[in-house]
Ligand SMILES: NC(=O)c1ccc[n+]([C@@H]2O[C@H](COP(=O)([O-])OP(=O)(O)OC[C@H]3O[C@@H](n4cnc5c(N)ncnc54)[C@H](O)[C@@H]3O)[C@@H](O)[C@H]2O)c1
């Protein structure tokens with residue numbers, strides 16, 4: 001454990017130097033880790049663990065695109081790629097990485113596959129915390145643990161391949177074996193975390209649902225669209241509106257924020273931009289603060305999880321979701337974006 005000063009609050013984190021990959025391998029030496037679900041997190045975590053020398057099998061529905069992807073990634077049907085139930089039966093650690101709605105649908109089957117001393121691992125607090133909606137109540141004779149990468153499964157893999165990592169939170173909900181924390185940290189390191197920070201299942205799900213609906217995805221998409229629309233309404237070309245809203249952010253300014261913080265980004269812009277942005281930031285903060293309050297409330301009351309389960313459990317959820325994403329893809333703004341991206345020198349050369 002390293003004690004780190006996060007802006008004046010001392011918090012503990014575990015880095016891959018402190019809990020080494022060697023130690024993770026020792027902790028997991030006699031375990032069979034089954035990754036159930038090969039959607040977005042499944043491949044990232046399974047492939048990183050396999051490359052890190054952990055015995056990994058995958059459980060996935062046959063005849064799906066995800067099954068084919070697992071085969072293409074080198075998992076062998078009948079050996080390291082099995083049905084969800086078979087993989088769960090073989091496992092001593094079940095990484096429950098079906099979609100959150102899929103976890104609810106498969107729970108009666110998975111529950112029957114748990115043996116005394118197994119570990120049930122989640123990358124989200126959803127199933128356990130909102131148990132009144134999900135029905136996921138594990139038996140008392142298993143460990144219930146969490147490692148939640150704070151990024152897309154796609155980045156879990158690409159960061160691992162380029163030698164960096166993803167920060168993950170970790171938590172123990174139930175420690176039956178007395179080894180739950182060691183197992184959690186070992187899995188957290190084995191999936192490619194740069195460092196792990198402690199949380200609880202409650203705090204994880206409340207912050208994660210807020211973050212993705214807020215700044216990380218929902219708010220980001222909403223504010224970009226609002227600014228783009230104002231520029232277009234006032235006669236700016238699609239190319240100018242897109243550059244001034246998205247391309248400059250992703251190609252220049254957010255990189256400066258990532259590198260060295262917000263003041264560094266400000267410091268690398270004109271004094272004209274600095275003055276204006278410093279004046280407008282509080283106005284935006286005050287304008288959106290009530291929306292964030294509503295969002296957090298909606299998370300806490302279970303409204304967000306209820307809606308997620310209702311929508312994502314419907315037989316036609318995939319078609320409906322695809323149609324919503326296609327509408328974004330086909331909008332003027334994001335068609336302009338495709339043209340702008342194609343004009344990047346590195347893409348022009350292709
Ligand atoms: N997507 C991410 O990058 C990310 C990041 C952090 C945490 N998480 C969490 O990790 C878990 C997995 O998320 P994901 O985005 O990888 O999932 P996903 O939506 O990609 O789905 C994963 C798999 O679930 C299977 N599935 C869905 N419904 C099923 C059902 N009824 N029966 C059997 N299989 C079914 C699908 O075939 C798919 O392969 C979730 O708890 C999620 O909240 C995801």
Ligand SMILES: CC(C)(O)[C@@H](O)C(=O)O
Pocket residue numbers: 149150151152153208212216
């Ligand atoms: C990648 C995210 C948004 O951080 C994750 O929370 C998810 O649900 O996909």
Ligand SMILES: [Mg+2]
Pocket residue numbers: 124208209212
């Ligand atoms: Mg999430």
Ligand SMILES: [Mg+2]
Pocket residue numbers: 149150151208211212
């Ligand atoms: Mg998240």
